[in-house]
Amino acid sequence: MRFLTAAFLSLSLAVSGMAADNTLTDAEKADGWKLLFDGTSTTGWVNRDKDELKNWKAIDGAFVRDGGGGDALYKAEQFENFVLSLDWKIADKGNSGVFIRLSSLKDWINTGAEIQILDINEAGEMSRPNHIAGSLYDLVAPPEGVRMKSGEWNHFDITCDGPKISCTMNGVQTFAIDVTEEKWQKPQGKFKLPYGTLPRKGYLMLQDHGQKVEFKNIKLKPLP
Template sequence: MIKNIAIPLFAAVCLSACGEDPVIDAAECISGLSPEENSSGWRLLFDGTSLDQWRSYKEEEVNSGWTIENGCLARVGWGGDIMTREQFANFELKLEWAISPGGNSGIFIRADESGRNMHYTGYEMQVLDNALHKDASIPSHRSGAFYDMIVPDHDTSKPAGYWNQVHIIADGADVEFWLNGRMTAKFQQGSAEWQAMYEKSKFTSRPNYGSLLKGHIGLQDHNDKVWYRNIRVKDLP
């Protein structure tokens, strides 16, 4: 398994000729399953070499805005959201992400393609540089949040240049978001409490938001560079 890296990844990046676009070092981009994960049903959705299990939203393939950069899945230009070809109902998802300074992205679950983007049905665990992005001024938009719905009661995120570890559990209507070993959101999809949060959110004009118990896993293009590695999933009964 990957160990936490004590130094920021930007200490080991190269820069492009313009000096603005950070490029991750291959030593940072390791994906794989531990023996325990192998034996307990986990499988990789991204192994560092292929995007075959992914496609762009409402497209057949992953477009050029997303690529494999030295073994990490990276958003390098405008490409829209990407999503798994497969749909998942009850599952656990684990991955690591690192955001560029001032960057924004997100992880979607249980989305379909009925709307303009994944936010029309799927809901998001926020990926954000809390220190530099203006969205951090809104508590429910901070890293680890159930975006625009649940405010984390603590900031467990690591800053730009460090790897953050995500664990999402979706078991029937019960969902948990974990970031760096601490729970940041817990809710029951479709419950009275969930409905009350929905009615106060920005999604009230989207009647199918959060209505699915099975859908695609997705990664958000929010105009900023972001890296993902070691994306793995385990189906639950």
Template sequence: MKSCYLAIVVALCSTQLGIGSDFKLPATDENVPGQGTLRRHGWFQNLWEKRRSAWAKQVQQDQGALVFLGDSITQGWGGNLSKSFPEVKVANRGISGDTTRGVLLRLEEDVIKLNPSGVVILIGTNDLEEGDSADSVAGNLKLIISQLKKHNSKMPILLCQVMPSSATKRRPAGRIREINQKCFAVVRGDPQITVLDTWTLFADTKGDAKKMEFPDLLHPNKAGYNKWAAALRPLLATHGFLEKVVPTFEKEDGFEMLFNGKDLTGWGFRDRKTLKPSKTFDGMKSSHDDRYVAINGRLVVTTPPEGRRIQQLWTTREFPEDFILKLEFRATPNADSGVFIRKPQLQCRDYSLAGPWKSLPNYKPQDWNELVVQVQGGIAHCTCNGDILNSEFKVPATGPIGLEGDRGQMEYRHIRMKTLK
């Protein structure tokens, strides 16, 4: 009798902890949400049960974590995930070999029950290997996003594009582009979702993965993970996960700050043709549409949810005298922005991917770079980390300083000017 009672208790405890049969894959696709492939290879079923059973024991421990959701690329980050983001409580919910349909099936137990503070998604490459259509992948993603939004309509969701691979891995560049395009169409215009261009970040000139970052043309190595982490950090900072303290900065003698680091005082919108002021943001932390936001010492030009949207923020003052303008900027992969000097635009982008200066020796992708513009006699001399961008940039006799928003996220800080007399 005692042994029978003990067996019942063990069975009940196992059920409550999510151990064993609770995490077995359904035998058929009947009543399984979504479409496309749900893998059932023996090795995958074993891994699926093992990882999900272990996670079931950590539900309380992982409450409120930033969840990384995906397949082997996410799983492969392993313990280094927390080392990549030591300031953040993270939970790795990647399962090697998983598909969008598999993620959809396990979303409630593995992610939503954690009440995550945010979710980083990378999924879809295995659907491609199985021959599933881009429409199938996008349809499943739509259901995944819908469930996450239903759980928390304010939680940030970062969607990473499917990374490049190779036709030799049954993942040709054209098909990956198609999946990324279809998936972007699903989330286009949704301000809760930020899309990170991890395809352009890693693709070579043919659209395939580079062996120096993906030795097997599918999974990133340490260099690849470091690059992915660096690309995520600016977005995580914007969403309040990182860089919560304003770094100490002392301006050089003779310089005045054009951005106070706290709000948009001294900045506003102007008519694009006449440059006449149309709206000012003195005392406000953001523009009325939240495209330009002051966050912990940074003036952030946020990622437009529709992919591209050209906007311009200008100083309310104009500058007729010769000057030296200094600022630091940081760009997400392939981001496109610009700095207006009295009106003409100097391209300020993720130069290594977006150009026009793709081979600057001192440019630091997804890190802070210094832009220096010296204007004398109507000619601007422009450098990035000491590398010359343009030594004969013609500018008008007077005008404001402006920051353009176009594609991706751009951040500016320590914007300061010294008048030359």
């Protein structure tokens, strides 16, 4: 019965044009999407400060931070203009993040923007609007009332297109900025340098903040 159910689900997805988890549809392949995690292998990923990956594992189709080992860096390639699509689930009171355009592995705090992942029950960080899930960490808060789904899978679509960076969480836009605007020509938030002057090409990284976090359907479409 379990086999028949799985087979029926696969057939239903094929008929509907939807991709099964950690796969690309024919339409996505034709449109240039890349799969950065296939559900079974961690190929391409290393710890930020190592050439190997410790304590991030492929478990039941998810890329899971399973014990301390450091941030997970996609070192196979750097990206400039792109759409990044992924699903994530964070432990109760957990904290993580998605770093984009990370240009220096030594000074990663100051050279890559972080789209925050934070459980809604983490009261300390939740008290700061530009630290909640979907924020451009320490820089831009999501609109009032936009919140992640605790204990469930959430979805990010992150777009970097030249100077423009935006994010949607579960289909709702959480921020959109243009780093050529005057405010980004001086240091903001945690950054020592003006964010508008940082390189626009770099690595992707998933943050290890000490709690369990899971990712799946990590897909990227390069833009011109």
